[in-house]
Amino acid sequence: xxxxxxxxxGTMGNGIAHVFAMNGYQxxxxxxxxxALDKALATIEKxxxxxxxxxxxxxxxxxxxxxxxxxxxxxxKGVANADLVVEAATENVDIxxxxxxxxxxxxxADAILAxxxxxxxxxxxxxxTKRATQVIGMHFMNPVPVMKLVEVIRGYATSDExxxxxxxxxxxxxxxxxxxxxxxxxxxxxILLPMINEAxxxxxxxxxxxxxxxTVMKLGMAHPMGPLQLADFIGLDVCLSILHVLHDGFGQxxxxxxxxxxxxxxxxxxxxxxxxxxxxxxxxxxxxxxxxAFK
Numbered sequence: 239x240x241x242x243x244x245x246x247x248g249t250m251g252n253g254i255a256h257v258f259a260m261n262g263y264q265x266x267x268x269x270x271x272x273x274a275l276d277k278a279l280a281t282i283e284k285x286x287x288x289x290x291x292x293x294x295x296x297x298x299x300x301x302x303x304x305x306x307x308x309x310x311x312x313x314x315k316g317v318a319n320a321d322l323v324v325e326a327a328t329e330n331v332d333i334x335x336x337x338x339x340x341x342x343x344x345x346x347a348d349a350i351l352a353x354x355x356x357x358x359x360x361x362x363x364x365x366x367t368k369r370a371t372q373v374i375g376m377h378f379m380n381p382v383p384v385m386k387l388v389e390v391i392r393g394y395a396t397s398d399e400x401x402x403x404x405x406x407x408x409x410x411x412x413x414x415x416x417x418x419x420x421x422x423x424x425x426x427x428x429i430l431l432p433m434i435n436e437a438x439x440x441x442x443x444x445x446x447x448x449x450x451x452x453t454v455m456k457l458g459m460a461h462p463m464g465p466l467q468l469a470d471f472i473g474l475d476v477c478l479s480i481l482h483v484l485h486d487g488f489g490q491x492x493x494x495x496x497x498x499x500x501x502x503x504x505x506x507x508x509x510x511x512x513x514x515x516x517x518x519x520x521x522x523x524x525x526x527x528x529x530x531a532f533k
Contacts, residue, residue, distance in 0.1 A: 377389035
């Protein structure tokens with residue numbers, strides 16, 4: 239396996255491209271917007287410079303990594319020579335199904351098709367292709383160059399051989415793979431998102447404030463980041479999408495999104511990426527400042 243195509247040049251996509259390229263793979267990064275590709279390359283170079291400054295890589299390593307990455311705005315052409323395609327588009331089932339139909343029609347017959355989805359059914363995605371045995375989940379964690387975990391999700395038809403290949407590949411790029419079966423939210427988000435949702439309910443019901451909730455979880459439970467700060471980091475819209483998947487998939491009220499979360503997303507308060515969520519990010523410092531709405 240030499241040629242890797244990554245679909246989507248956002249936070250997850252550029253991180254996945256970075257990791258594969260740094261480990262010697264030829265990477266094609268695909269996005270419909272050239273501006274997104276340019277931004278992704280700039281982000282990868284910035285992250286490599288940070289690693290270089292910390293003496294974790296050499297200047298030659300940086301140059302080799304960047305040389306291993308090509309970009310393309312044409313999805314069909316971008317997957318034409320791929321041994322593995324990793325889809326990292328937005329967490330929207332209809333968009334993913336359309337992408338996988340196009341990938342299936344244009345990628346080599348023996349290519350493995352993976353999705354970085356954080357909650358959407360791999361079985362459903364695989365059903366949009368004619369190669370269900372070769373479709374699998376590779377759920378990387380953010381930030382991809384730093385976080386070691388890859389959740390490897392088997393769809394209903396995913397073959398043992400493909401699962402073994404992806405488990406071994408994950409190890410080759412310095413990750414720790416864990417295998418999970420295809421149920422809503424898999425392992426990570428089935429546990430994480432109800433906790434985040436409960437933290438939002440705790441705020442919504444006036445039990446405690448933003449900083450207080452996060453402080454309890456950081457100092458009392460040894461979490462490196464409080465659940466409300468983490469929700470901002472993930473993106474409140476993404477949190478809401480995952481909760482909808484859990485709620486629809488299991489049909490249990492415990493997964494129902496908190497009305498406060500729904501209202502914030504409706505109002506465009508997406509967290510860090512929009513400049514405001516539970517905290518404000520428009521002040522240009524790393525200091526955590528609670529958003530005005532929650533002071």
